[in-house]
Amino acid sequence: MARPLKDQLYHVLHDAIDAGRLEPGLVLLEGHIAEHFGMSRSPVRQTLARLHEEGTICRFEGRGYQVGAQPGEIVRRSLGTGDFSASCIERTDAWRAFAESVERDVVLCSMKGRFELNELQLARALSVSRTLTHRILLYLQTIGVVEKVKYSSWTVVPLDDARLHDLYQARRQLEPYMMTRAADALEDAEIRRYIQRLDAAARDYPRVPSALLDALENDLHHQALMRGGNAEIMTMLGRTRPILLISKHLLGSSIELPSEAPFFDEHRHVFDKALARDGGAAGRALDEHLARSEAQVQARLAEFRDVGAIDVPDYLREVERP
Incomplete structure (x- = not known):
C-alpha cells in the first residue's frame, strides 16, 4: 500500500534540499509544487509545514517559503524533473x-x-x-x-x-x-x-x-x-x-x-x-x-x-x- 502523499512528498523535497538540487534561497510555493507533482494542495501544505518546523525551510517577507533555516537572497525559478531524484511519488490520483x-x-x-x-x-x-x-x-x-x-x-x-x-x-x-x-x-x-x-x-x-x-x-x-x-x-x-x-x-x-x-x-x-x-x-x-x-x-x-x-x-x- 502506498504511503500517504504528504510523507512521500516530504522525503522527495527533503532529499532534494539535502542534496543541494533545491538551492538555498529558492522560493517554494504551495501551488507550484502541487502543480508539478500533480496533487492537491493539502499534502503540499502539510509537507511544507513539517519542513518549516524542522528548520529546513523558512518564512520570509514574501509568499511561500525559502529553502534554508534563515531568509536570504531570493531565488525564483520553475521546478523541473532534474530537481528531484529518480524515485517518484506513487500517486493515488491514478x-x-x-x-x-x-x-x-x-x-x-x-x-x-x-x-x-x-x-x-x-x-x-x-x-x-x-x-x-x-x-x-x-x-x-x-x-x-x-x-x-x-x-x-x-x-x-x-x-x-x-x-x-x-x-x-x-x-x-x-x-x-x-x-x-x-x-x-x-x-x-x-x-x-x-x-x-x-x-x-x-x-x-x-x-x-x-x-x-x-x-x-x-x-x-x-x-x-x-x-x-x-x-x-x-x-x-x-x-x-x-x-x-x-x-x-x-x-x-x-x-x-x-x-x-x-x-x-x-x-x-x-x-x-x-x-x-x-x-x-x-x-x-x-x-x-x-x-x-x-x-x-x-x-x-x-x-x-x-x-x-x-x-x-x-x-x-x-x-x-x-
Missing part, C-alpha cells in the same frame, strides 16, 4: 495516467462536430472505477472541453470557428494584461531559462517532440503569466486551454509540422521585452502574437476538418446537428 489519452480523443472529436460522452462506457473502456472516470471528466470540464448534461452523460463542447474566435478574444483581453504585470515580477534567471529553452528547440527544429512544443507554449501562456499575480484571471484563462490543445494534439501527428518553427521567435520577443523590464511592450508583443496565432490555428483546424481522420471511441457518440 486518473492522470488515463487523462492524456481521453483528452486527445475528446479534443480531436470536438474539432469534427458534436459528440456526447457516456461516463459509464468510459469507465468500462478504461477498466477503471467510476470515481476515477469522474475525476478525469472534472478535469476536462475545468479546461472547457466537456460539459455535464445529466447523471452519466456529458457533451463534448464543439470547437468550431466561432468558439475558437471567442476563446482568442478572451485571451487577448487577459493575457497581455497579465504579461504586463509579470514582466516586473519575473526574475532575470527565469526569463533567461525560458529563452534558452526556445533557442534550443529552434536549433533542433523540426526534430522536436509534440510534448516539448506543448511545454514551450506552457512556459509563456501559463508559467510566466502566473507571475502576474492574479489567480482569478488564471482560472479564467484555464477555460481557453482548448486553443493550445489544437496544436498539442495535431502538430507532428495528424498535421505535419510547419517548415518554420511555429511560435519560437514570437515567444522570444515577448520574453526579450520582459527581460528589458518593459511590461507595456511585453504585453503588446503578446497581443500581436495572439492575433497572428489565431489565423494559423484556424487554418490548422480547417485542414483537420477536411482531411484529418479520427477513430471515435465507443464512449463517444456523434450527435446530428439540429
Whole structure:
C-alpha cells in the first residue's frame, strides 16, 4: 500500500534540499509544487509545514517559503524533473495516467462536430472505477472541453470557428494584461531559462517532440503569466486551454509540422521585452502574437476538418446537428 502523499512528498523535497538540487534561497510555493507533482494542495501544505518546523525551510517577507533555516537572497525559478531524484511519488490520483489519452480523443472529436460522452462506457473502456472516470471528466470540464448534461452523460463542447474566435478574444483581453504585470515580477534567471529553452528547440527544429512544443507554449501562456499575480484571471484563462490543445494534439501527428518553427521567435520577443523590464511592450508583443496565432490555428483546424481522420471511441457518440 502506498504511503500517504504528504510523507512521500516530504522525503522527495527533503532529499532534494539535502542534496543541494533545491538551492538555498529558492522560493517554494504551495501551488507550484502541487502543480508539478500533480496533487492537491493539502499534502503540499502539510509537507511544507513539517519542513518549516524542522528548520529546513523558512518564512520570509514574501509568499511561500525559502529553502534554508534563515531568509536570504531570493531565488525564483520553475521546478523541473532534474530537481528531484529518480524515485517518484506513487500517486493515488491514478486518473492522470488515463487523462492524456481521453483528452486527445475528446479534443480531436470536438474539432469534427458534436459528440456526447457516456461516463459509464468510459469507465468500462478504461477498466477503471467510476470515481476515477469522474475525476478525469472534472478535469476536462475545468479546461472547457466537456460539459455535464445529466447523471452519466456529458457533451463534448464543439470547437468550431466561432468558439475558437471567442476563446482568442478572451485571451487577448487577459493575457497581455497579465504579461504586463509579470514582466516586473519575473526574475532575470527565469526569463533567461525560458529563452534558452526556445533557442534550443529552434536549433533542433523540426526534430522536436509534440510534448516539448506543448511545454514551450506552457512556459509563456501559463508559467510566466502566473507571475502576474492574479489567480482569478488564471482560472479564467484555464477555460481557453482548448486553443493550445489544437496544436498539442495535431502538430507532428495528424498535421505535419510547419517548415518554420511555429511560435519560437514570437515567444522570444515577448520574453526579450520582459527581460528589458518593459511590461507595456511585453504585453503588446503578446497581443500581436495572439492575433497572428489565431489565423494559423484556424487554418490548422480547417485542414483537420477536411482531411484529418479520427477513430471515435465507443464512449463517444456523434450527435446530428439540429
